[in-house]
Amino acid sequence: MKSLSWLKTGLAAAAMTAAISVSSFAAVSDTGYIDVASDAWYADSVVYCSEQGIMNGTGEYQFSPDGQTTRAMIASVLYRLQDSPEAEENSIFADVSEGSWYYDAVMWASENNIMNGYNQTQFGPDDAVTREQFASILWRSEGAPAGEEETTFSDSSQISSYAKQAVAWARENGIISGKEGNRFDPNGVATRAEISSMIYRWLNQSENTNTSDENEMEEDVSENNTDILIAYFSRTGNTESVAEALADMTGGDLFEITPVEDYPTDYNACLEQAQRELNDNARPAISSTVENMEQYEVVMVGFPIWYGDTPMIIQTFLESYDFDGKTIAPFSTSGSSGIGGAVNSIEELCPESEVLEGLSVTSSNINRAEEMASEWLSEIGLNVSEESNEAPNQSQQIEIAFGDTVLYALAENNVTANDFLSDFPVSMEFEDYNNTEKISYLSEELQVEENRTAYQPQIGDLCYYVPWGNLCFFYGNANASSDLVPVAHLLSGAEQIGQIENGTVISMR
Numbered sequence: 380m381k382s383l384s385w386l387k388t389g390l391a392a393a394a395m396t397a398a399i400s401v402s403s404f405a406a407v408s409d410t411g412y413i414d415v416a417s418d419a420w421y422a423d424s425v426v427y428c429s430e431q432g433i434m435n436g437t438g439e440y441q442f443s444p445d446g447q448t449t450r451a452m453i454a455s456v457l458y459r460l461q462d463s464p465e466a467e468e469n470s471i472f473a474d475v476s477e478g479s480w481y482y483d484a485v486m487w488a489s490e491n492n493i494m495n496g497y498n499q500t501q502f503g504p505d506d507a508v509t510r511e512q513f514a515s516i517l518w519r520s521e522g523a524p525a526g527e528e529e530t531t532f533s534d535s536s537q538i539s540s541y542a543k544q545a546v547a548w549a550r551e552n553g554i555i556s557g558k559e560g561n562r563f564d565p566n567g568v569a570t571r572a573e574i575s576s577m578i579y580r581w582l583n584q585s586e587n588t589n590t591s592d593e594n595e596m597e598e599d600v601s602e603n604n605t606d607i608l609i610a611y612f613s614r615t616g617n618t619e620s621v622a623e624a625l626a627d628m629t630g631g632d633l634f635e636i637t638p639v640e641d642y643p644t645d646y647n648a649c650l651e652q653a654q655r656e657l658n659d660n661a662r663p664a665i666s667s668t669v670e671n672m673e674q675y676e677v678v679m680v681g682f683p684i685w686y687g688d689t690p691m692i693i694q695t696f697l698e699s700y701d702f703d704g705k706t707i708a709p710f711s712t713s714g715s716s717g718i719g720g721a722v723n724s725i726e727e728l729c730p731e732s733e734v735l736e737g738l739s740v741t742s743s744n745i746n747r748a749e750e751m752a753s754e755w756l757s758e759i760g761l762n763v764s765e766e767s768n769e770a771p772n773q774s775q776q777i778e779i780a781f782g783d784t785v786l787y788a789l790a791e792n793n794v795t796a797n798d799f800l801s802d803f804p805v806s807m808e809f810e811d812y813n814n815t816e817k818i819s820y821l822s823e824e825l826q827v828e829e830n831r832t833a834y835q836p837q838i839g840d841l842c843y844y845v846p847w848g849n850l851c852f853f854y855g856n857a858n859a860s861s862d863l864v865p866v867a868h869l870l871s872g873a874e875q876i877g878q879i880e881n882g883t884v885i886s887m888r
């Protein structure tokens with residue numbers, strides 16, 4: 380295997396000079412690109428790579444920092460770094476035709492074992508490069524130095540076995556840093572900004588001896604590397620609970636889209652207002668603002684379905700920021716409608732974004748919302764964080780049905796609630812007690828903790844009353860008691876519980 384470490388030596392002097400001039404250039408002026416702010420964490424490395432001719436802009440004044448980098452581009456970048464030597468081999472790859480702009484680069488990269496094909500015939504020149512792939516490419520360019528395989532990244536178990544040594548080497552040498560939550564995100568597509576930054580650090584490795592500039596850059600990267608935003612609008616809390624579950628699973632930042640003027644709490648009045656806004660193609664004003672939208676590569680946009688589409692305030696949101704080059708992952712809650720119409724609207728509003736398949740949670744499957752969200756994240760290629768895998772069922776949703784009404788509650792995570800849930804589905808007759816609660820006696824006692832402290836019931840709570848062995852749904856205020864154990868809390872609808880007749884059967888599942 381041929382080591383390319385000489386590359387760094389050849390470029391070292393130029394790199395040092397460039398690094399010094401770049402820092403001041405990026406700080407006091409602009410970067411030469413309209414889409415690379417001088418205070419962006421990758422500004423120095425972008426300017427460095429441009430000045431060295433390692434990476435060119437994507438337009439006259441554009442670098443497209445959030446854009447993807449294909450395998451053909453990477454081969455060309457590394458090939459240019461070696462002054463484009465003659466390639467000796469002929470293509471064995473059916474997808475790399477002679478005469479293509481990357482032909483020589485791919486031949487050279489494969490000949491030198493820096494980038495191999497997927498198999499004997501496929502190189503995948505147009506495929507995006509992931510973060511672990513790029514670490515491996517740099518590692519092989521360095522001569523594949525032997526070393527540790529383990530890293531302390533929180534998602535290290537997701538790093539492919541072929542890339543483990545490379546990632547450990549890249550971290551050891553300060554070439555890569557983690558994202559928020561100490562994630563490496565091995566399967567995340569490496570953006571052009573990330574590629575430029577890794578190349579910059581790789582070429583300047585030997586000079587990375589704790590100078591203040593380099594430390595500053597490392598800090599900047601980890602501070603700003605939260606690349607998922609979960610932005611949602613929710614009038615009655617359904618979409619909000621899905622958004623919160625997604626934030627827990629991805630470690631992304633949550634942002635609530637709040638209207639300047641609240642929507643009416645009265646359902647019919649809200650229907651009328653939403654209909655008016657739709658007819659007028661209105662853009663209801665938003666009172667909140669996303670700081671640093673440019674740092675997010677993936678924006679999950681959540682909303683209730685209104686008239687088969689997004690509420691108009693979502694259109695205001697999508698027009699308020701530049702989503703070009705970003706990935707938009709839509710999710711919705713609704714009575715029964717799907718998300719298809721809303722996805723079409725988002726695609727129309729954001730033609731330069733990649734709009735992914737949406738997640739639709741309807742009222743009939745809202746009790747499976749977390750499970751569906753997790754499946755959806757896998758389908759769209761976003762990993763569920765280890766943290767959320769370790770803590771399942773902490774907020775299991777309960778469907779509570781009587782007559783035509785369906786309500787939802789979140790279960791507590793205690794032995795009593797778990798014991799109650801283990802008997803599901805159940806149907807029980809409730810009667811009023813004291814004008815504060817509706818109660819029903821269980822045929823068998825539930826398990827309880829020995830040492831209980833007094834619990835102050837809240838309106839909307841479902842509790843277990845230990846001495847009598849009954850459940851109680853609180854719709855009015857009641858006293859605290861150490862004999863009350865919380866089992867679940869209604870997301871909404873406590874007043875509807877208060878209105879049920881004695882003898883009403885409530886089903887829970």
Ligand SMILES: Cc1cc2nc3c(=O)[nH]c(=O)nc-3n(C[C@H](O)[C@H](O)[C@H](O)COP(=O)(O)O)c2cc1C
Binds near residue numbers: 614618686715
């Ligand atoms: C103005 C308005 C229009 C609605 N239109 C639809 C619809 O077309 N299809 C549907 O299935 N549900 C519709 N719904 C129900 C909501 O989508 C559903 O209750 C949603 O889960 C509410 O989410 P939220 O709690 O986050 O506000 C509508 C609700 C409102 C208030």
